[in-house]
Structure formats: structure tokens, C-alpha cells
Amino acid sequence: MTDITVFDALPETVAAPEASRPRLLVIGTALAAMAATMGMAGLLGIYVQSRAAVLAQGEIWLPKGVTIPLTQPNMMAITLVMSMVAMAWAVSAIRHDDRANTHIALSLCVVFGFAYLAQTGFLLEIMGMPAAGDELARPPLFYALIGAHMLIMAAAMLYVIVMGLRTLGGNYNAKDVEGIYGAALFWNVAVVLYLVVWYAIYITK
Amino acid sequence: MALTQTRTETDSTTDSIQTSDSAARPALERVLSTSDHKTIGRMWIGAGAAFVLLALVLSTIASIELIDLGSVGLFEDEGQFVQAWSAGRTLLLFGGVIPVLIGLATYLTPLQVGASAIAFGRGAAGAFWTWLLATGILILAVVANGGPAGGSKDAVLLWILALGTMLVGFCWAFVCIATTILGARTIGMRLEHVPISTWSFLVFSLLGLLTLPILIGELGLAYADVSADYLSTKVDRQALLSILNSLSLAPALYWVGIPVLGMGLDVVATQSESRVRFHKPALALIGSLLVLSFGADILTFGGRGRAIEFDNAVLVLGVLAAVVPILLLLGMAADAVKNGKPATNTPLVAGMAAMALLAVGALVALLALIEPILEFVADASNSEIDVSSALRLADSSFHEGIRGLILGAVLLGIVSSVHHWGHKIWGRSLDDKLGMLSILLVSAGTIAWGGAYVISGMLEQPALPGIGVGPKDGVEVLNVLATIGFAVLGLGALVFLANLARTALGTGTTPEPWSGQSLEWTTSSPPSLGNFASAPVMESTSGMAVLSQPTPNKAEEA
Structure with a gap:
């Protein structure tokens, strides 16, 4: 709170402020998550439609020399599912006013998030998808889709970090879990979006 | 106060202390650091109105070029x-119309729902600055030979x-x-009790969050396409226009x-001293537009910015069905006028004209369905209907005409709303x-612009008018009319902006x-920080203010 001097100047007769309205952060997060989902759905729609059009012409979707290994995508899926468990742990911990466990669980989530980003970078490197030169313009579509999800995941990590710091500062506890709920909501949506990408791109190729 | 925090409701003494504290700071610092929804709303409205004028000037200049299709003059x-043509279009929608609507929503919604502040006040300010900065960069990028058909790859990327950042700003505000x-x-205000304008802002915001991403x-x-040189030439880059067409x-x-x-x-009912008799049906009709005007179908699966075709049945049904709620809502407004004591003033006349023009636009858009429906009937019945003789409006300037009618209606709606709530926003009418005069000019300009392009579309002028395609009978005359329309509309916007500036910068x-x-009418004009001295309690179920306590800020004024 930056308005400390203002509040210090208040006369004693001033009534205490009412509690802030509940759930605003969760509602706002749900709306932001909805927007992120629509953005990904749009790109996935274009990707799937383009792939279907190419396959219908009897051509191969992936450019020559490009392979999508399954080890990394599967590991990323498992990593992110584990991060959902960690997030559930964080929510449970804050509801029991257990800040130590909350911080451990949130930190674990962020670590899982970094693992996902690092693994995606590694996957893109070993796939050998050319940045340009493909006559069907598939690489931009692929990179836009994967990049969009990486951005969403990075935003989710930032959200978790901020909420973790605010919990450290005493903003959230068993009576006010809104920030952690919000972070958990956005995180889980980001993970579910990856699972859709995982199936639509990596599994069905 | 953190970005995610909402200012708590406090005693009015707190407000006065904070106001005096704010007054001690330089004006620029107050503006840059504000999280007050009223200041942010005013900034959206002012900046948006200025960009409307700029957009119309650009569109007029681009339109002059179309008077002679045989050569390049200007x-x-x-x-x-x-570049000029697309910059005018982009700025009008994303730089002008949408920001002014967001400004009105930012200013009015907290007041209408009885809240002391907008949710995430600093987020709302962040949304405005993000959009403003991005709009400035967009203009610079166009000047640096970027934009659709831009020659500089870096400027096109910029x-x-x-443009993407502008849309992020909108989403943030929504x-x-x-x-x-x-x-x-x-307290006591359920969602179905909110004023109709608040409900429409909710539907507008939700639809924005569903389509803009x-x-x-x-x-x-x-x-990614431009970076990887898939759109390497100016002609290739004109494909970017299809994204804007979406x-x-x-x-x-x-x-x-x-x-x-x-x-x-809301404006018509208030100015007629009556009420909208069917509050909940009105909410339902506006809510139906959430489904009927859902644009995702055009944006992706229907192809990038593709015009209406019948194999895209969802789109056809949307165009067809959206007419119903628009006409019914116009009927409700007429009913409120009929049952009240209407005042012949700018808010009422502009409000009715806006709704009527919107209905005209939606009705004229039905013409685009003739060809696809005939195709469908021919396919379904295996008959030999000669579809080629039907109106072929896909990819023609017909849709530009519809755009003109709809955006003109929105501009009239903005004139109406700003006049209606002007006193609430600036404390002066x-x-x-x-x-x-604004109504006259905006209406005339809209009809000339929209009408000319609707007819020239029927004469097969393409959606992106070409210069150097050779003169064409009738079309050039209509392009002259459209140019006059842009100029008159720009003049109307100028008069409106001058009126707005005179009020906003005036004193007393x-x-x-x-x-x-x-509820916004139960507090002072403009409301002090915190909007209401204490949270109002709604006891009405009709969406109108029946308070369990006197109107505190007005009582203080007295």
C-alpha cells in the first residue's frame, strides 16, 4: 500500500474502511483466462484447418526433414500435470494458513513452469522446423501457436510469483485466499491449454 | 495500492483528504498516476474523439483519390x-470508436452499479496508456512505410x-x-437489475474478450509470416487487410x-421522462447479440476476413437473426418516447437516430444474403436457378457501405451519450x-458515405477500391458522393470535438x-472520489434507483 501517509493523516473519528469486495480478482482472472483460451482456440482452429486442407490434397503436413518426437511433449504434459497437483497443494495450504507450505508449493509450480519453457525450447531445436523457406508457410503457424502458449505460460508464472510475494507480505491467508485462487485458476487453464496443444499438434501431428 | 487491488469504500472525509492531497500534486503527475475511473474515462473519450477526427481526415484524402479511378493523383x-486508406479505417475503429465506447463504459459502469471505483483501477489506467502508446506507434509505423502494403519490413512488423498491443489494451480495459x-x-443490485446501458457494456466487453484475442x-x-518473408512484397502484405476486415x-x-x-x-427513456417498459426482455435482446454477432467465425474458421458465403451458414444466420433484436430494441425506444414527454434535444434526437441508422444498416446487410440463399436453394432442390444473375456482393464495396452505416450510427450514439452524460462527466452541459449541428452533419455524412458504397458495391466496385482500374460508369460519381460524405462526417466530428473541448476545458x-x-444520477456531477459517500442500497427490482437512504453527495452539496 503506497497511501500510508494519507491514512496516517486521517483523524481518529474516521470509520475504518470496509473490507474490499470479494472475488474481484477471481472474476477478473476468469475473464483473462477466457480471453487467453479464445486466442489459443483461434490459432488452433487455423492450424487444424490448414493441416486438414494439406492432408486432403494428399500431401504431408510436416515439412521434409522435420520430425516431432514424443518424449519431450509427453514429459512436458506430465510436468504440467504435476504442477497442477502442486497448485492444489498451494491452495490447500493457504486455506489452512500454512504459509510455509504455500510458498514451497508455489515455488514448485514456478520450477515446473521453467522446466516446461526449457523443454519446449529444446524440442523446437531438435525438431528442425525451418524458420522460413517452406512453400506451404507451415513454420510461422507452428511457431505462432507454440509461442502463444509459451507467452501464456510465462504470464501464469509471473502471476504465481506476484501472488507468492504478496502472500509473503501477508496479503493472503486463510481468510483471504483470493489471490492464490486467481493464480491457481489461470495456471490450471494454461495447463489445460497445453494438453489441447499436446494432443492437436504433437500426438496427432 | 497494488495493480490487482480495488480501492475500498471509505468515509467521505477520506475522500476529501485524498482529494486535497491529489490537488497538491502537479496536474501532469495526477493524470499519469491516476487510477480514478472518471479521469481514465475522460482520457479515453478525449483521445478517442481526436483520433476519430484524424481518421476521417485520412479517409477523406484517400477517398478523393478514388474520384478518378483511371490514374494516381494525390x-x-x-x-x-x-496505406492512407487502411490507416483511416484502422484509426476510425480501433483508434476512435472503440476507445470512446470504452471511455463511456469506464466512466459510467461503476457509477451505475453503485461502486466506489472500477475494479483494478491501476489496471484500467494501464489499459489506457497501453492503447495510447500503441496507437502512437501505429501512426509512426504507417509514416515509416509500414502497415498493409508497406514497403519497409521493419515498419510493417512494428x-x-x-495493432496487437492496442487490442491487448482493449482486452485489459474489458x-x-x-x-x-x-x-x-x-448491495441489493442483482445482475438483471442493472441499467440497460451497463448491461450493454457487459455484453460489449464479453464479446470483445471473446473475439479480440x-x-x-x-x-x-x-x-511470423512477415518475419519469415512469406509476405515479402507490398502486394503480399495487402493480405494483412483481411485481418482488419474481420x-x-x-x-x-x-x-x-x-x-x-x-x-x-437509457437516454431515450430519461429524456422522455419515462421508462423502458420491458426491462428484462431488453436485457435478453441485447444479450442475444452476444451470440448473433460473435465474430470468431469470420476471424478464423470462415477464412481470413472472407465475405458472406452460404457455406458459412452460421454467418448467414447471424446476419439474418441479428435484425430482430435490433428492430425490437428500436421499437422499445419508440415506445418509451410515445409513453413519455419527449424533449427535443440532442441526446434524444441523436439516440433515436443512432438506433434507427443501426437498424437500417442491419436491414440493408440482408441484401448480401440473396446470392448465398439462392445458391443454397439451387443446391438443395437440384433446380437450375441462375445464381449468376443475382446480386454478387461478396468482396465488393457493399460491405464497406454497411460498415459506414453501422459506424455512423455508433458515432451518432456517441454524440447522444456524451451530451446526455456530459454534465455528469464534466459538471457542465x-x-x-x-x-x-453535429447530428445533422454526422447523419448526412453517414448516409452519403454508407449509401454511396452500398450502391457502388452493387455496381461491382471491389472491396479494396483499385486506382488505375480504369473509369467505370456510375461508380466514380458514387465515389465523389462518398468523399463528400467523409468530409461532412469529419466536419460533424470537428463540431462535436469543439463542443466537447469547450465543455471539458471550461470552468465552473x-x-x-x-x-x-x-444510480449515477443520485450523486454529484461530477462525482467526488469514491463516487458515493456511502454504498447505496438498491431496493428496486426494475433496474432503477430506489435508495434506502438519501442521496448523500447531493445532500452535501445542498
Whole structure:
């Protein structure tokens, strides 16, 4: 709170402020998550439609020399599912006013998030998808889709970090879990979006 | 106070202390650091109105070039013409119309739901500054030979990035507005009790959050395409126009008409000293536009910015069905006028004209369905209907005409709303005679612009008018008419902006010209920080203010 001097100047007769309205952060997060989902759905729609059009012409979707290994995508899926468990742990911990466990669980989530980003970078490197030169313009579509999800995941990590710091500062506890709920909501949506990408791109190729 | 925090409701003494604290700071610092929804709303409205004027000037200049289709006059080449033409279109929608609507929503929704502040006040300020900065960069990118048909790859990339950032700013603002309506309503106000304008802002925001991210995704894809040189030439880059067209076609374009319908009903009822008799049906009709004007179909699966074709049945049904709620809402407004004592002033006349023009646009758009429906009937019945003789309006300037009618209606709606709530926003009323002049000019300009392009579309002028395609009978005359329309519309915007500036920059307060029935009318004009001295309690179920306590701020004034 930056308005400390203002509040210090208040006369004693001033009534205490009412509690802030509940759930605003969760509602706002749900709306932001909805927007992120629509953005990904749009790109996935274009990707799937383009792939279907190419396959219908009897051509191969992936450019020559490009392979999508399954080890990394599967590991990323498992990593992110584990991060959902960690997030559930964080929510449970804050509801029991257990800040130590909350911080451990949130930190674990962020670590899982970094693992996902690092693994995606590694996957893109070993796939050998050319940045340009493909006559069907598939690489931009692929990179836009994967990049969009990486951005969403990075935003989710930032959200978790901020909420973790605010919990450290005493903003959230068993009576006010809104920030952690919000972070958990956005995180889980980001993970579910990856699972859709995982199936639509990596599994069905 | 953190970005995610909402200012708590406090005693009015706190407000006075904070106000005096704010007054001690330099004006620039106050503006840059504000999280007050009223200041942010004013900034959106002012900046948006200025960009409307700039957009219309650009569109007029580009339109002059179309008077002679056989040669290039004003511009060096066709690419430069496309730059000016697209910049005018982009700025009008994303730089002008949508920001002003967001400004009105940012200012009014907390007041109408009885909240002391907008949800995520600093987020709302962040949304405005993000958009403003991105709009400035967008203009610079166009000047640096970016934009669709731009010659400089770096500038084109900058243009895409700026446009995407503008849309992110909109989404950010929509989250703040929708969260305020969904979560910060005062005690006793259920969602079905909110004023119709607030409801329309909610539908507008939700639809924005459902469609704009798809557009952002497309822009991300375009960025990757340009980066990897898949759109390497100026002609290739004209494909970027199709992304902009996405929201310029019916029924997706009706999205910007939704707040006009909601505000129009509230304005007309208040100015007629009556009420909208069917409050909940009105909410349901506006809500139906959430489904009917959902633009995702055009944005992706229907192909990039493709015109209406019948194999895209969802789109056809959307255009067809959206007419019903628009006409019914117009009927409700007429009913409120009939049952009340209407005042012949700018808010009422502009409000009715806006709704009527919106209905005309939606009805004229039905012409685009003739060809696809005939095709469907021919396919279904295996008959030999000669579809080629039907009107072929896909990819013609017909849709540009519909766009003109709808956006003109929205501009009239903005004139109506700003005049209606002007006193609430600045503490001073806008000049009514200048308002009437604005209505006259905006209406005439809209009909000339929209009507000329609708007819030239029927004469097969392409959607992206070409220069150097050779003269064509009738079309050039219509292009002259459209140019005059742009100029007259620009003049109307100039009169409106001058009226707005005169009010916003003036001093002193004038008596409140009228009093409505929703919560914003129960507090002072403009409201002090915190809006209400204490949270109002709604006891009415009709969406109108019946308070369990006197109107505190007005009592203080007395």
C-alpha cells in the first residue's frame, strides 16, 4: 500500500474502511483466462484447418526433414500435470494458513513452469522446423501457436510469483485466499491449454 | 495500492483528504498516476474523439483519390493509397470508436452499479496508456512505410506489433469493466437489475474478450509470416487487410453497436421522462447479440476476413437473426418516447437516430444474403436457378457501405451519450445547438458515405477500391458522393470535438439539466472520489434507483 501517509493523516473519528469486495480478482482472472483460451482456440482452429486442407490434397503436413518426437511433449504434459497437483497443494495450504507450505508449493509450480519453457525450447531445436523457406508457410503457424502458449505460460508464472510475494507480505491467508485462487485458476487453464496443444499438434501431428 | 487491488469504500472525509492531497500534486503527475475511473474515462473519450477526427481526415484524402479511378493523383503509387486508406479505417475503429465506447463504459459502469471505483483501477489506467502508446506507434509505423502494403519490413512488423498491443489494451480495459459489473455491484443490485446501458457494456466487453484475442492470434501469425518473408512484397502484405476486415463485416461489426443500443434506450427513456417498459426482455435482446454477432467465425474458421458465403451458414444466420433484436430494441425506444414527454434535444434526437441508422444498416446487410440463399436453394432442390444473375456482393464495396452505416450510427450514439452524460462527466452541459449541428452533419455524412458504397458495391466496385482500374460508369460519381460524405462526417466530428473541448476545458458548473433514474444520477456531477459517500442500497427490482437512504453527495452539496 503506497497511501500510508494519507491514512496516517486521517483523524481518529474516521470509520475504518470496509473490507474490499470479494472475488474481484477471481472474476477478473476468469475473464483473462477466457480471453487467453479464445486466442489459443483461434490459432488452433487455423492450424487444424490448414493441416486438414494439406492432408486432403494428399500431401504431408510436416515439412521434409522435420520430425516431432514424443518424449519431450509427453514429459512436458506430465510436468504440467504435476504442477497442477502442486497448485492444489498451494491452495490447500493457504486455506489452512500454512504459509510455509504455500510458498514451497508455489515455488514448485514456478520450477515446473521453467522446466516446461526449457523443454519446449529444446524440442523446437531438435525438431528442425525451418524458420522460413517452406512453400506451404507451415513454420510461422507452428511457431505462432507454440509461442502463444509459451507467452501464456510465462504470464501464469509471473502471476504465481506476484501472488507468492504478496502472500509473503501477508496479503493472503486463510481468510483471504483470493489471490492464490486467481493464480491457481489461470495456471490450471494454461495447463489445460497445453494438453489441447499436446494432443492437436504433437500426438496427432 | 497494488495493480490487482480495488480501492475500498471509505468515509467521505477520506475522500476529501485524498482529494486535497491529489490537488497538491502537479496536474501532469495526477493524470499519469491516476487510477480514478472518471479521469481514465475522460482520457479515453478525449483521445478517442481526436483520433476519430484524424481518421476521417485520412479517409477523406484517400477517398478523393478514388474520384478518378483511371490514374494516381494525390499519392505517389497505389501502395501509398492503400496505406492512407487502411490507416483511416484502422484509426476510425480501433483508434476512435472503440476507445470512446470504452471511455463511456469506464466512466459510467461503476457509477451505475453503485461502486466506489472500477475494479483494478491501476489496471484500467494501464489499459489506457497501453492503447495510447500503441496507437502512437501505429501512426509512426504507417509514416515509416509500414502497415498493409508497406514497403519497409521493419515498419510493417512494428505496425503489426502496435495493432496487437492496442487490442491487448482493449482486452485489459474489458476485464476491468466486466469485473466491475459482475463483481462490484452495490448491495441489493442483482445482475438483471442493472441499467440497460451497463448491461450493454457487459455484453460489449464479453464479446470483445471473446473475439479480440483471436484477432491478436491472427496478428501474431501475421508477424511470423512477415518475419519469415512469406509476405515479402507490398502486394503480399495487402493480405494483412483481411485481418482488419474481420471486424468490419456484418454481423461481427454489430459488436460496436451493442453499447449504442443499450445507452440509446437509457437516454431515450430519461429524456422522455419515462421508462423502458420491458426491462428484462431488453436485457435478453441485447444479450442475444452476444451470440448473433460473435465474430470468431469470420476471424478464423470462415477464412481470413472472407465475405458472406452460404457455406458459412452460421454467418448467414447471424446476419439474418441479428435484425430482430435490433428492430425490437428500436421499437422499445419508440415506445418509451410515445409513453413519455419527449424533449427535443440532442441526446434524444441523436439516440433515436443512432438506433434507427443501426437498424437500417442491419436491414440493408440482408441484401448480401440473396446470392448465398439462392445458391443454397439451387443446391438443395437440384433446380437450375441462375445464381449468376443475382446480386454478387461478396468482396465488393457493399460491405464497406454497411460498415459506414453501422459506424455512423455508433458515432451518432456517441454524440447522444456524451451530451446526455456530459454534465455528469464534466459538471457542465454540452451546447445543445452545436449538438444538433453535429447530428445533422454526422447523419448526412453517414448516409452519403454508407449509401454511396452500398450502391457502388452493387455496381461491382471491389472491396479494396483499385486506382488505375480504369473509369467505370456510375461508380466514380458514387465515389465523389462518398468523399463528400467523409468530409461532412469529419466536419460533424470537428463540431462535436469543439463542443466537447469547450465543455471539458471550461470552468465552473452549470445546473444539472435533467435527472435520470439510475444510480449515477443520485450523486454529484461530477462525482467526488469514491463516487458515493456511502454504498447505496438498491431496493428496486426494475433496474432503477430506489435508495434506502438519501442521496448523500447531493445532500452535501445542498
